[in-house]
Amino acid sequence: MASVVPFWFTIIAILWTGFFVLEGFDFGVGMLHNAVGRDDAGRQAAIDTIGPLWDGNEVWLIVAAAAMFAAFPGWYATLFSAFNLAMVLLLAALIARGVSFEYRGKRDALRWRRTWDGLLTAGSVLAPLLIGVALGDLLHGLPVNSAQNFTGSFWDLFQPYALWTGVTLVLICALHGATFLGLRTTADMHERSGLLARRIAPFTGVFVIGFIIWTHVTASTTFFLNVIELLAILAVIAAVSLVYARRDGWAFTATAVTIASCILAIFVDLYPNVMVSSTSKAYNLTVQNTASPPYTLKAMTVVVLFFLPLVLLYQAWTYYVFRRRVSRPESQAAPEPGTLPAADGPAAAPEPLPRLPARDPDAKRQPHR
Numbered sequence: 001m002a003s004v005v006p007f008w009f010t011i012i013a014i015l016w017t018g019f020f021v022l023e024g025f026d027f028g029v030g031m032l033h034n035a036v037g038r039d040d041a042g043r044q045a046a047i048d049t050i051g052p053l054w055d056g057n058e059v060w061l062i063v064a065a066a067a068m069f070a071a072f073p074g075w076y077a078t079l080f081s082a083f084n085l086a087m088v089l090l091l092a093a094l095i096a097r098g099v100s101f102e103y104r105g106k107r108d109a110l111r112w113r114r115t116w117d118g119l120l121t122a123g124s125v126l127a128p129l130l131i132g133v134a135l136g137d138l139l140h141g142l143p144v145n146s147a148q149n150f151t152g153s154f155w156d157l158f159q160p161y162a163l164w165t166g167v168t169l170v171l172i173c174a175l176h177g178a179t180f181l182g183l184r185t186t187a188d189m190h191e192r193s194g195l196l197a198r199r200i201a202p203f204t205g206v207f208v209i210g211f212i213i214w215t216h217v218t219a220s221t222t223f224f225l226n227v228i229e230l231l232a233i234l235a236v237i238a239a240v241s242l243v244y245a246r247r248d249g250w251a252f253t254a255t256a257v258t259i260a261s262c263i264l265a266i267f268v269d270l271y272p273n274v275m276v277s278s279t280s281k282a283y284n285l286t287v288q289n290t291a292s293p294p295y296t297l298k299a300m301t302v303v304v305l306f307f308l309p310l311v312l313l314y315q316a317w318t319y320y321v322f323r324r325r326v327s328r329p330e331s332q333a334a335p336e337p338g339t340l341p342a343a344d345g346p347a348a349a350p351e352p353l354p355r356l357p358a359r360d361p362d363a364k365r366q367p368h369r
Contacts, residue, residue: 004297005287008071009274011304013267015067016135017260019060020128020169022315024259025252026054028177030097030124031170034117036181036192043117045326047101049184052322054101056315058094070300074148074290075274082142082150083134086157090130097123128173129166133157135266136165140218141278148285161214165266168211171204172259175239179252186325194246201240208236208258212265219269228268232261 029050037043069076080087096119104116140161143152178197185193212229220226225233239254270276274290277283291297 004294004301005291006271007301008067008291008297009267009271009287012064012067012071013264015060015064016267017263019057019064020173020259020263021256022057022060023054024128024169024173024256025176025180026050026057027124027128027170027173028175029181030120030177031174032177032181032193032196034121035196036185036189038188038192040113042189044105045185045189046181047104047120049181049326051101052318055098056318058098067300071292071297072274072287072290073292075285078144078148078150078275078285078290079134079138082137082144082152083157085154086130086134090127093123093126093130095123096120097127124173125170128169132166132169133162135169135263136162138275139215139266139270141276143279144275144277144283144285145279146283148283148290151279161218164207164211164214168204168207168262169259171200171207172236172255172262175200175204175243176252176255176259179239179243179248179255182248183252184325194243194248197243197251201243204258205236205240208262209233211262215265215269226265226268228261228265232258232265235261 029046033043033046037046065076068079100116100120100123104113104120107113134157137157137159140159142150143156145151175197178193178200181193182190182197212225212232216225216229235254235257239251239258242251242254245251272287273284274287275285277285292300
């Protein structure tokens with residue numbers, strides 16, 4: 001069992017990292033689609049860049065939570081009881097995002113579409129903020145007693161380090177989404193994506209560096225940063241530089257490495273704990289005192305080693321199929337609801353139908369042969 005428990009902690013860390021790398025740019029597109037698309041056609045084009053991808057990316061969140069429940073039920077029980085109300089808000093944000101993708105185009109009314117656009121933006125900001133607060137609380141600590149029960153209140157969740165972690169993830173997702181839009185759009189939308197990325201990049205760099213230093217001070221007694229923490233700082237510096245150099249592909253890669261290393265830094269600094277108790281270090285939840293029985297972990301290991309590569313291959317194929325850029329449909333773009341389309345000139349008269357030859361009434365009918 002001793003070797004299986006660290007393996008499953010690693011799998012959970014990978015699942016959370018994969019979720020933020022993939023769903024992170026979905027969140028970013030949701031935050032920025034109003035700014036990148038100046039009219040309804042532009043906003044829809046921005047949403048179309050993630051249309052075939054976002055629901056598959058959210059599966060990583062479900063699998064990560066399910067893996068925590070199956071491999072470390074004690075951790076799952078304490079965490080979800082502490083974040084009961086926050087989880088309700090998270091689910092509401094995710095539901096609002098999902099519904100907005102489908103419902104915003106159901107009616108042409110201006111207020112209808114603006115409402116769903118607002119819900120998409122709000123949900124895309126709230127989801128990474130709440131998840132970031134939860135991950136920050138794991139490392140900083142929450143009031144947990146000897147029975148592994150959360151003894152605090154809802155407001156205990158929003159401590160300074162956790163809030164900084166949440167805001168950092170929101171900014172990284174915004175930059176990640178801007179670089180993704182730079183890869184997937186053309187013409188004026190491409191230019192606005194680059195402009196937004198250059199405006200967001202400096203703030204993201206400051207918050208990521210502050211997050212890494214704060215994380216290191218919280219979790220470590222050594223002076224030097226570990227490899228993952230150092231990678232996060234180097235990656236965000238590279239991302240800022242590449243954004244200003246307008247190297248879209250490399251900038252997107254750098255933001256992906258930044259968000260991955262930030263999530264991994266939390267889990268690396270957390271191990272062997274899974275949830276720190278601010279009441280007493282003796283009450284910390286660890287990989288050993290929250291793990292499932294050995295047989296359960298071994299059976300799950302067989303399943304994950306077989307199915308995880310298949311899922312990764314399928315998702316990679318999906319990204320390959322939908323790799324092309326999305327253009328704003330100028331010729332098919334509908335005007336904003338409540339406005340009239342501008343006329344390009346006088347309407348052309350319809351072409352007359354061809355005239356059939358007149359029939360001679362005195363013509364003799366030819367016999368059928």
